[in-house]
Amino acid sequence: MRSHMHELWEELDLSPLYPEPDLDKVMARVLERTGEELPQDNRKRRNPMHKRKLILSLAAALAVLSGSAVAVAGHLGVLDAFFQGDTSALESYVQTQVGSTENQDYRFTVDSAYYDGISVYAVVTVEGLNDQAVADLKSNKVIADCHRDFWGDEMADDLLKSGSAGPDGFLSNAREVAQERGGQDTGSGTGANELPAPSDTSRSWKIDVSFQEWMGPLEDSLLLWPAFMGRDYGVEIPLDQVTHAIRLTPDQEVLLNPISGQRAVVKEIAFTPTQLSFQVEMPEPVETDSAFVTSANWWFALGLKDGSVVTSSQLGWPGNSIYDPETGLYESSGEFNSILIPNVEDVVSILIGDMAFPANASAPTPVDPEEHLRPFAVSVPSGRDLAEGRKDLISLRLMCEGLGAVYTWDQESQTATAVFRGVTVQIPVGSSTIYVDGEPVELTYDPIEWDGPNDDTRIPNPAQPSPLEEDVLVQASPFREIWGIECSSNYTYDDYDLGAIIYP
Amino acid sequence: MDDRDLIQALQADSRTALRQAMEVYGGYAAAVLGRALGSQAAKEDLEELLSDVFVTLWNHRGDLSPERPLRPWLAAVARNRATDHLRRRRDTHPVPESLPDPAPGPEEQAERRETEARLRALVEGMDEPDRTLFLRYYYQEEPLDLVCRELNLRPSTARSRLCRGRKRLKAQLIQEGGVLDAKPHA
Numbered sequence: 076m077r078s079h080m081h082e083l084w085e086e087l088d089l090s091p092l093y094p095e096p097d098l099d100k101v102m103a104r105v106l107e108r109t110g111e112e113l114p115q116d117n118r119k120r121r122n123p124m125h126k127r128k129l130i131l132s133l134a135a136a137l138a139v140l141s142g143s144a145v146a147v148a149g150h151l152g153v154l155d156a157f158f159q160g161d162t163s164a165l166e167s168y169v170q171t172q173v174g175s176t177e178n179q180d181y182r183f184t185v186d187s188a189y190y191d192g193i194s195v196y197a198v199v200t201v202e203g204l205n206d207q208a209v210a211d212l213k214s215n216k217v218i219a220d221c222h223r224d225f226w227g228d229e230m231a232d233d234l235l236k237s238g239s240a241g242p243d244g245f246l247s248n249a250r251e252v253a254q255e256r257g258g259q260d261t262g263s264g265t266g267a268n269e270l271p272a273p274s275d276t277s278r279s280w281k282i283d284v285s286f287q288e289w290m291g292p293l294e295d296s297l298l299l300w301p302a303f304m305g306r307d308y309g310v311e312i313p314l315d316q317v318t319h320a321i322r323l324t325p326d327q328e329v330l331l332n333p334i335s336g337q338r339a340v341v342k343e344i345a346f347t348p349t350q351l352s353f354q355v356e357m358p359e360p361v362e363t364d365s366a367f368v369t370s371a372n373w374w375f376a377l378g379l380k381d382g383s384v385v386t387s388s389q390l391g392w393p394g395n396s397i398y399d400p401e402t403g404l405y406e407s408s409g410e411f412n413s414i415l416i417p418n419v420e421d422v423v424s425i426l427i428g429d430m431a432f433p434a435n436a437s438a439p440t441p442v443d444p445e446e447h448l449r450p451f452a453v454s455v456p457s458g459r460d461l462a463e464g465r466k467d468l469i470s471l472r473l474m475c476e477g478l479g480a481v482y483t484w485d486q487e488s489q490t491a492t493a494v495f496r497g498v499t500v501q502i503p504v505g506s507s508t509i510y511v512d513g514e515p516v517e518l519t520y521d522p523i524e525w526d527g528p529n530d531d532t533r534i535p536n537p538a539q540p541s542p543l544e545e546d547v548l549v550q551a552s553p554f555r556e557i558w559g560i561e562c563s564s565n566y567t568y569d570d571y572d573l574g575a576i577i578y579p
Numbered sequence: 580m581d582d583r584d585l586i587q588a589l590q591a592d593s594r595t596a597l598r599q600a601m602e603v604y605g606g607y608a609a610a611v612l613g614r615a616l617g618s619q620a621a622k623e624d625l626e627e628l629l630s631d632v633f634v635t636l637w638n639h640r641g642d643l644s645p646e647r648p649l650r651p652w653l654a655a656v657a658r659n660r661a662t663d664h665l666r667r668r669r670d671t672h673p674v675p676e677s678l679p680d681p682a683p684g685p686e687e688q689a690e691r692r693e694t695e696a697r698l699r700a701l702v703e704g705m706d707e708p709d710r711t712l713f714l715r716y717y718y719q720e721e722p723l724d725l726v727c728r729e730l731n732l733r734p735s736t737a738r739s740r741l742c743r744g745r746k747r748l749k750a751q752l753i754q755e756g757g758v759l760d761a762k763p764h765a
Contacts, residue, residue, distance in 0.1 A: 078606050083717045086745045087752060092695055093613025094622040096629055098605045104630040105601060106594065109637045225648040229703065229714070237707065242729040250581055266731045370735040395733045397724055563735075 151270055153187040153198045156281040158349060160414035165189065165348060168318050173197070174310040176300075180208035181217075183301050185310045186279075191347040192317040194285040194410060195297050198270065199245070202277035209276045218244045221303040240267035240280060246306070248298040249284045252314075256290060265299070287397060287408050288352055289345035292317045319419045321346040321434045329428030332372045334452050334576065337361040339372070342404060344425055344432060348417050351375060351392065352408030353427055370563055371450040371576050372396065373407040377416065378424035378431060384448060385415055388561035388578045447479030447579055454574030455541075455548060468539055469574045471502060472546040478560070478579055484545035491547045495558045504547050507535040511557055518553060551575040582649045589640040600649070601633055606720025607650065608632050608657045615661035617688070628660045635660075650719075694752070701751050709744050712737060 081095040153169055154162040173185035181201055188197040203209030211217040219234040222241050234241045245265045270279040284297060293314040300309035323344040331339040339355035353375070361369075373394035376386045387394060391412025398405050416422060424431040426448060430439040442448060453469040471491050475482040480495035489504040501510040507518045519533035539548040551562035561578035585603075588596035612628050613620055635656050643652065702713045708730050715726045716737075727737050 078609060079717045079720050080606070080610055083745065087698070087749050089694060089698070090691060092691065093616060093620045094625055096609050096622060096626045098601070098609070098629075101605065101626050101629045101633075102598065102601045104626070105597070105633040105637070108630065108634050109594070109597065225650060230711070233707075233710070239707075242711075250584065254584075370733070393733060395727075397728070397734070 151198055151279075151281070153189045153196050153281070156198050156270060157189075157196050157283065157410065158414050159412060161417050162414050164417035165318060165414075168316060170313065170316075173312055176304070176308040176310055177204065178304060178308060180204055181212070181301070181304055183304055183308060183310060185299060185312060188312045189349075190297075190312070190314050190317055191349045191410075192289055192291050192320050193287070193345060193347065193350050193352050193408060194283050195247075195249075195299075195312055195314070196349075196410075197282045197284075197299060197312060198279065199282055199299070200273055200277050200279045201301055202274070212276075212278060215239075217303045218301075238269070240269065243302050245280070245282055246300055246302050247284045248306075248309075249286060252293065252295045252297060253286050253290065255295060256293070283410070285408065287406050288354060289320070289322055289343065290314075291320075291322075318347050318349070321419050321422060321425070323425070323432055323434075323436055325432055325436075325439055327430060327432070327439050329430045331355060331357075331428040332361070332369070333429070333449050334371050335361045335368050337369070337372055339405075339428065341427055341430075341432070344427065346377070346419060346422060346425055348414055348419060350408065350410040351387075351390075351425075352406065354404045354406050356404055368452075368576070370394070371452075371578075372405075374450055374578050376426040376448045376579075377422050378426065379416070380421050380423055384426075384446070386448060386579050388555075389413070389559045390415055445479075447477065450576050450578045451477040452574060452576050453477060453551070468548040469551055470541055470543055470546050471538075471549050472541070472543060474551065474554075474577055477577055478558075480558075486545070489540075489547075491545075495560075498558055500554075500557060502538050502547050502549060504540050505537050507537040509538070509553075516553070516557075518550065551577060582647075583645045585649060586640070586643045586645040589637070590643070590645075597633065597637055600636060603722060603725075604650065604653050604720075605629070605633075608653050610718070610720055611654045611657040612661050615658050616665065624664065628657070628664055631660050632657050697752065697755060698748065701748055705744065708732065709740050712740055713744055716741065 078095050078098070081091055084091045152171075154165055168189055168191075170188045171186070173188050175182060175184040177183070180203065182204060184200045184202070186198045186200055188195060190196075201212060203212045208217070215235055215238045218240055219231040222234055222243055223231040225243065226241075230241065245267045247265055249265075265282050265284050267280045267282045270281055272278050282299065284299070296311035296313050298306070298309040298311055300306055321344070325341050325344070328338060328340050331337045337357065338359065339357045341353060341355050343352075343354045345352050355372075373396050374387045375392075376384050378384055393409035394407055395409050396405055396407040419434075422434050424433050426432070426442050429442050429444075429449070431442050432439045453473045455468055455470065471493065472482055472484075474480075475493045475495070478495055480493050483492045484490075485492070491502045491504075493500050493502075499512055503509075508515050509518055510516070518536045518538065536550060541548045551560075551564060554560050555562060562575050564575045585596055585600055589600065609625065609629050612625055612632070616625065616628075632653060636653065643649070699718075702710065702718075704710075705713060711730060712726060712732070715721045716723055723734060723737060726732075727734050730737075732740070
């Protein structure tokens with residue numbers, strides 16, 4: 076274990092304010108010193124105080140909600156809040172008016188919830204029940220203050236300014252539920268993003284809680300509560316109903332990452348209309364200096380009954396991955412932005428690495444590399460010296476070859492034309508205006524020095540001449556929207572030669 | 580496991596929980612001690628005091644409330660240990676005037692503290708999520724996977740943000756007027 080702060084000082088060429096301790100040595104010392112038995116009277120147990128709470132029955136909650144502005148139409152349902160695309164097949168799995176609790180100041184309601192076997196998604200509302208409570212809710216003071224003890228004044232003051240729910244605005248018992256099932260440590264925090272306020276006295280959020288692996292239907296419920304109200308005011312979300320899913324346990328070795336050569340054993344795959352997760356074991360992790368390359372470990376594609384293929388890029392899958400030191404497995408999971416396959420029965424195979432795993436659990440088969448489904452790296456061919464800030468341009472021709480796109484070049488007009496997934500793009504050398512299905516689109520330059528999400532500085536980014544024949548240099552990022560691919564550019568690292576990784 | 584689970588496991592005499600506490604909070608407690616001791620800190624003393632903090636945690640685990648976070652408790656113990664150490668050191672080891680003091684001189688200490696204050700101000704001025712990422716990972720010494728989970732960031736994205744942020748900080752520190760060369764601590 077190393078001190079993170081000392082790493083930062085080293086990077087910034089600052090002398091440390093204090094010496095760096097050997098944390099492994101300290102741990103050994105502590106374990107040695109605590110090896111002796113302790114007197115019995117040191118082992119006291121404390122029972123937490125039980126707060127008085129008022130839990131409304133569902134019928135009573137309905138009576139209250141129907142009379143209050145919280146039940147106003149226009150309150151986003153959970154599927155609409157989280158997903159785009161056709162969610163109609165999932166409606167029957169949505170729970171509405173799940174439950175409500177209140178204390179003297181606030182009423183907390185879980186308006187709707189949906190569980191896909193991996194994550195719980197919910198839309199919740201908090202209503203202030205008196206003037207002061209409403210003021211504290213609307214100003215975010217009640218959320219900021221509940222962060223103060225643990226996170227400190229800086230975090231709390233920042234939440235007052237931003238209005239965000241913060242890392243601990245809403246808590247759940249997901250960890251306990253997971254550990255009860257032998258699952259991994261998920262954390263107690265939730266992802267909470269604010270929705271339009273239902274009324275002048277309330278606020279609403281969409282919240283997702285992930286177990287990060289397939290849990291399936293559970294007898295336990297998920298308990299969810301606002302941190303400022305406390306666990307005793309939690310609302311239970313039943314987890315006994317789950318959408319149809321494909322779950323495979325192949326134990327199959329694959330070439331996971333074609334760029335780094337990383338091999339892995341796929342242990343489990345779970346696919347639902349809203350999420351995919353898979354677990355792999357990497358007995359021999361490939362050493363690489365660049366997280367940019369290891370991100371190509373996490374991708375997949377779905378083979379459908381009609382012969383078509385949908386990739387993780389098209390589904391808007393974030394591909395988060397976490398290593399569980401207890402199991403030695405890497406878990407990659409994430410919900411889709413777009414519901415493109417509402418019926419799991421339409422999926423005949425799941426492609427991970429260089430293997431296709433049939434949905435009926437029959438033997439996996441190799442993926443044909445000519446299908447152009449796997450991530451690949453594209454760089455600027457050597458011999459082209461690019462200005463600082465333009466280092467993330469790549470060869471369009473090489474990108475199209477990797478994608479299997481149709482590519483043509485007009486020498487007279489110095490224009491490249493490429494067609495992929497039915498969308499035609501024309502890119503003249505030296506122009507920042509390209510044509511997507513005949514419509515002009517401006518290419519703008521994304522500066523390396525970026526001051527955060529509020530910085531919308533853009534510079535015209537004309538396509539550059541390439542050292543390769545019949546080619547033009549472009550940024551990969553505009554093609555996310557144009558062709559539904561995903562890409563990551565390497566401009567954040569010193570080694571600019573790596574260009575971009577393209578995910579079809 | 581979260582603090583509630585950790586405390587309950589400690590109270591159930593779990594040494595795995597003690598290891599977990601050190602993995603999660605060891606860096607943070609070291610930072611509290613280090614900042615309290617400042618230039619008076621020798622590596623061996625810091626390590627011994629750090630082990631004292633976690634031995635104290637183990638010895639007093641029965642007094643902890645699972646409902647309260649562990650971080651402030653550890654910080655308080657660490658600061659108290661640092662104060663006691665400074666008091667003892669002053670009483671028993673006065674620096675002879677005739678011998679050179681290996682610790683950085685007052686002017687150098689002041690410059691270093693000023694640079695640190697500038698660094699902190701630059702980090703506080705970052706936009707989210709970089710600000711929270713930097714504060715939690717560096718200043719609070721939290722594990723990256725925990726920070727990523729709670730900020731809903733991919734680890735690769737977080738590392739990328741840390742990398743860009745560090746470059747930006749370095750450039751800003753230089754632009755603002757000089758950065759001390761790294762020197763090994765006495």
